[in-house]
Amino acid sequence: MARTExxxxxxxxxxxxxLAPRLYRTALGILGNPHDAADALQEAGIKAFRYxxxxxxxxAGPSWMTxxxxxxxxxxxxxRSRAIPTGLDxxxxxxxxxxxxxDREMLQALxxxxxxxxxxxxxxFFQDLSIPQIAQVMGVPEGTVKSRLHTTLxxxxxxxxxxxxxxxx
Amino acid sequence: MRPYxxxxxxxxxxxxxxxxxxxxxxxxxxELNAHAERCPHCGPALRDTEALFxxxxxxxxxxxxxxxxxxxxxxxxxxxxxAAVHVTPVVQDPSVAARKRRQHTRWVIGQVAAIAAALCLAxxxxxxxxxxxxxxxxGTSPGQVVQRWVAPLQDWSQALFQKTK
Numbered sequence: 001m002a003r004t005e006x007x008x009x010x011x012x013x014x015x016x017x018x019l020a021p022r023l024y025r026t027a028l029g030i031l032g033n034p035h036d037a038a039d040a041l042q043e044a045g046i047k048a049f050r051y052x053x054x055x056x057x058x059x060a061g062p063s064w065m066t067x068x069x070x071x072x073x074x075x076x077x078x079x080r081s082r083a084i085p086t087g088l089d090x091x092x093x094x095x096x097x098x099x100x101x102x103d104r105e106m107l108q109a110l111x112x113x114x115x116x117x118x119x120x121x122x123x124x125f126f127q128d129l130s131i132p133q134i135a136q137v138m139g140v141p142e143g144t145v146k147s148r149l150h151t152t153l154x155x156x157x158x159x160x161x162x163x164x165x166x167x168x169x
Numbered sequence: 170m171r172p173y174x175x176x177x178x179x180x181x182x183x184x185x186x187x188x189x190x191x192x193x194x195x196x197x198x199x200e201l202n203a204h205a206e207r208c209p210h211c212g213p214a215l216r217d218t219e220a221l222f223x224x225x226x227x228x229x230x231x232x233x234x235x236x237x238x239x240x241x242x243x244x245x246x247x248x249x250x251x252a253a254v255h256v257t258p259v260v261q262d263p264s265v266a267a268r269k270r271r272q273h274t275r276w277v278i279g280q281v282a283a284i285a286a287a288l289c290l291a292x293x294x295x296x297x298x299x300x301x302x303x304x305x306x307x308g309t310s311p312g313q314v315v316q317r318w319v320a321p322l323q324d325w326s327q328a329l330f331q332k333t334k
Contacts, residue, residue, distance in 0.1 A: 013245050024237045025229040038236040045244035106228045124193040125225040131192065146191040153190040157221045 012052050015061050016045050022062075022127055023069045029122035030073040032111040036080060037073075044072040066127065067137045070119055077115070109159045117152040120145055178204040182211040186218050195222055 020041065027037035027044075048068045055064050110118050116138070123129045123137060131149075135142045182201050189195040195218060197205065205211040300311035 009248060012248065016244065017241050020237050020241045021234050024234060024240070025232050028232055029229070034233070034236055038240050041237070041240045042244055045240070046247060049244070049248045106224050121193075121225070125222075126229040149193050150187070150191040153193065153221065156225075157190075157217050160221060160224070161217055 008052060012049050015065065016048065019062060019065050020045075023065060025126045026066065026122055027069060027073050029107065029110060029126045030070070030115075030119055031077060031080075032107060036076050040069060040072040040076045043076065044069040047072065063129075063133055063137055066123070066129070067139075070123075070137060073119075074115065105160065105163055109156055109163070112159070113152055113155065117148050117155075120148040121152050121156070124149060179208060179210055182208070182215065186214055189218060189222075193222075195219060 023044065024037055024041050027040040028034060031037050031040060044065065048065055051068075055061060110121065113121070119138065120134060123134045124131075129137065131142050131145050134145045138145070178201065182197070182205050185197050185201060186195075189197075197215070202215075205215040297311065300314055303314060304310055
């Protein structure tokens with residue numbers, strides 16, 4: 001589809017602005033902190049614009065953007081893990097900015113999971129994607145998505161139950 | 170307390186809960202739901218799973234979306250400049266390409282050598298088995314058979330040696 005540059009920018013801006021809140025929530029679920037999530041959202045936006053011409057089917061826009069975002073999250077996560085401590089004092093972060101105490105516990109519990117398991121759960125519950133959509137975004141068979149979901153949710157159920165017991169004591 | 174019966178209500182509730190973990194969605198029939206409510210085994214498992222799903226679904230709603238407009242503005246500003254518009258062509262360094270080619274060639278040679286070695290071993294094993302079978306039938310030992318096979322070669326080399334002498 002031949003588009004003029006202003007049309008292309010406008011179409012991208014519309015898609016990106018519409019999806020940004022959802023993408024930010026997803027990035028926050030995967031990365032666990034608002035600064036990295038904002039970085040990933042920005043990186044994904046610029047990368048998506050560069051390759052916007054490769055998106056031929058507009059219906060596939062959300063999945064396509066999500067896939068780019070997930071890769072951007074992994075990149076940001078890798079950069080963060082490679083960061084060299086400077087020895088300077090860092091102001092302690094308030095962590096994930098969520099309202100309820102329960103939500104903070106949930107997001108913290110997610111951070112203990114391996115990347116692929118965490119991403120699967122975040123896509124299922126934060127983006128409300130179906131199993132086939134998650135399989136498409138992550139480039140794995142549906143069976144793999146199901147088994148990852150099962151393993152992860154079973155782990156989370158135990159972790160949150162234990163956390164609840166500790167909280168009650 | 171009633172015992173756990175395979176195919177019974179407890180078993181079916183457990184199966185449904187397992188499926189719900191794979192699907193990320195909980196759906197229990199009214200009958201199983203009623204059972205789980207009064208069963209001391211299924212009740213807690215059902216409540217834990219329901220609580221997990223409820224918390225997972227409600228977690229994104231509590232996220233502060235404050236940084237989003239700023240990020241969107243920044244991205245839209247950046248894409249307005251021509252530098253961000255064009256895709257940088259990926260130019261591969263020739264030395265990297267040559268190294269990759271060498272690595273690939275080495276890998277292919279390694280694979281061929283491994284396959285050849287495996288074939289030689291297999292062929293040797295099969296020959297030995299055939300010779301052993303032959304020994305059982307005819308009483309000729311594998312060594313004698315091999316000697317018979319190499320005899321013409323021995324004669325030929327001896328003749329050649331004599332001629333050269």
